Amino acid sequence: MxxxxxxxxxxxxxxxxxxxxxxxxxxxxxxxxxxxxxxxxxxxxxxxxxxxxxxxxxxxxxxxxxxxxxxxxxxxxxxxxxxxxxxxxxxxxxxxxxxxxxxxxxxxxxxxxxxxxxxxxxxxxxxxxxxxxxxxxxxxxxxxxxxxxxxxxxxxxxxxxxxxxxxxxxxxxxxxxxxxxxxxxxxxxxxxxxxARTTPSHLWLASGMRAIDHFVESFCCSECHEEAATHIKKGLPLLVRGLKEYHEGQEDGNEDELLKGIAESQRGSRDALIPFIKWKIPMGASHAIGHQLGSVAGVQHGVTSCILLPPTLRFTLDKTKAAQEAILQIFNEVLGCHEAEAADAVHRFVKLLGLPSRLSEVGVTQEEQLHKIAELTLTDALAHNKALPDKEGILEILNMAK
The missing domain is CATH 3.40.50.1970 (Rossmann fold)
Structure with a gap:
């Protein structure tokens, strides 16, 4: 409507x-x-x-x-x-x-x-x-x-x-x-x-993963509060459901379901950046590293999220357990699955959509590339976020993403 x-x-x-x-x-x-x-x-x-x-x-x-x-x-x-x-x-x-x-x-x-x-x-x-x-x-x-x-x-x-x-x-x-x-x-x-229907499906779905990254990293930030979480809990299920409907509509040749999925995803995506825009709740390591993975290796932003969000969730699990449990519940409910960890649920969704999930799939395999990405991440606009890992931690995330 x-x-x-x-x-x-x-x-x-x-x-x-x-x-x-x-x-x-x-x-x-x-x-x-x-x-x-x-x-x-x-x-x-x-x-x-x-x-x-x-x-x-x-x-x-x-x-x-x-x-x-x-x-x-x-x-x-x-x-x-x-x-x-x-x-x-x-x-x-x-x-x-x-x-x-x-x-x-x-x-x-x-x-x-x-x-x-x-x-x-x-x-x-x-x-x-x-x-x-x-x-x-x-x-x-x-x-x-x-x-x-x-x-x-x-x-x-x-x-x-x-x-x-x-x-x-x-x-x-x-x-x-x-x-x-x-x-x-x-x-x-x-x-x-x-x-939006004219966008190739792999680009549309990858951009949806970028918006999911916005939601997830905002939720996992220590500065996230109840009002911001309300937007996340409203928008993230809409977005995941919309992407699922789009993918299924495409697989089944159902144009109505596909367009419904696009419209639902567009509404859901609006809430993705509200925690940052309204309350300056910063994004985390997946975004900071992703900015530089994109510029150094030419990897599309949505694909950077596909590759980096699961290992970032694994790296930060001890500090973000409550938020990750809520994220896990959303994915399991919308997808009808029973994953044990948020990182696994996100990785499963990426694979379901047929998107890259490893650095090796986008040609980033050299240690020199990883070190350059890590160095540039330290001066990214998000680097002032005290929750971001140091160079060693960034490299650990990148190595998990290989």
Whole structure:
């Protein structure tokens, strides 16, 4: 059922809405009309542009607007793509950016609209890095200005980053850096199951695992409290059930079940980042290591979660037993299984979905790679989290993931 809500009940989100079971062909023109935005930049997935009619149909519906288009953004939002988007915004006086794609697209566009308001036209990587506190891997909020360009995000994944005022990009050295402003969330999020349906199943399912990682690491954090846990206990079962329905619908050729699974997963994923966004409850080792596994070895974020979340749960079990018991109960109930530990339940789900579960499956086998990932993790934006392991502990998790 179609539903329009404020994205999150937090400061800076007034006027930032989301629509579930949206119709992108109707809702994008309606928003542009409301904002009186006539100059529009589309930043769209290469596969959507070349292999489906999604973008062509949108361009037809925007025939009365001055529309520009950038096709393709690299994995993990490379600085080069961010700079390209920001320069187009600045040089063409773009009033609204429309991102249609995965988390790499929404992150690149979020940073680009922040930087187009912050830095002078013609800026480059040096100016971007000058905004970053290198010890924390974070730019903002004081060094970053609020966006003035509207941003619509139509997600084709479940990584849930679009709900966040934070976004990350990868610099020329392969380091993932984070940018934020309290008003950095998109102006409008459109959850359209028919657009998400075009995403290849392995990418959709992997992004769902990323959102599961958000839920699980928030729950396992010592700072997690009852109100945050309520969101997790509401959203995590929805997400797991939705992914299961999607997978079963695909296996059985049942389109209705598949679309129902997409819609349910999209609703569940909204709660995935609320503990972090609203209460700054930090993510843990799976995220910190995953950021750098992604940038060093080019492993998709959802796949990093598939590989790293189970060993992270095993490594932290002694300190997070109560949270892991609650997580285990959710997985066992939704999946109808009887696993003894949360790590085993998550690993079982990854295998059920047919996703990689080992570093060896994504070509990360060299000790040199593991040590580089561990070193970079120590300066990740999450490294200030005192619960994160030291280099030896990071390597132990990586070795369990081999």
């Amino acid at each position: 179609r539903e329009r809500i404020q994205q999150l009940d937090i400061e800076g989100c007034d006027g930032h809405d989301a629509i579930f079971e949206a119709s992108y062909l109707d809702d994008i023109p309606a928003a542009l009309t409301e904002w009186k935005a006539s100059r529009v930049l589309l930043v769209v997935s290469t596969s959507l542009d070349t292999k489906t009619s999604v973008i062509r149909d949108l361009e037809k519906s925007l025939s009365s607007y001055q529309v520009y288009k950038k096709v393709g953004v690299g994995s993990h939002s490379p600085y080069g793509d961010i700079i390209d988007i920001a320069r187009r915004v600045q040089d063409r006086d773009i009033q609204a950016v429309v991102s249609i794609g995965s988390g790499s697209y929404s992150d690149a566009c979020k940073i680009a609209v922040m930087l187009s308001a912050t830095l002078p036209s013609g800026f480059g990587e040096d100016e971007m890095e000058a905004l970053v506190d290198q010890k924390r891997g974070l730019a903002g909020p004081d060094t970053v200005k609020a966006p003035v360009t509207k941003l619509i995000c139509v997600p084709t994944s479940l990584s849930a980053g679009e709900w966040n005022s934070y976004a990350s990009g990868t610099n020329a050295t392969g380091k993932k850096q984070h940018y934020m402003h309290p008003e950095g969330a998109p102006s409008l999020i459109l959850m359209d199951p028919t657009v």
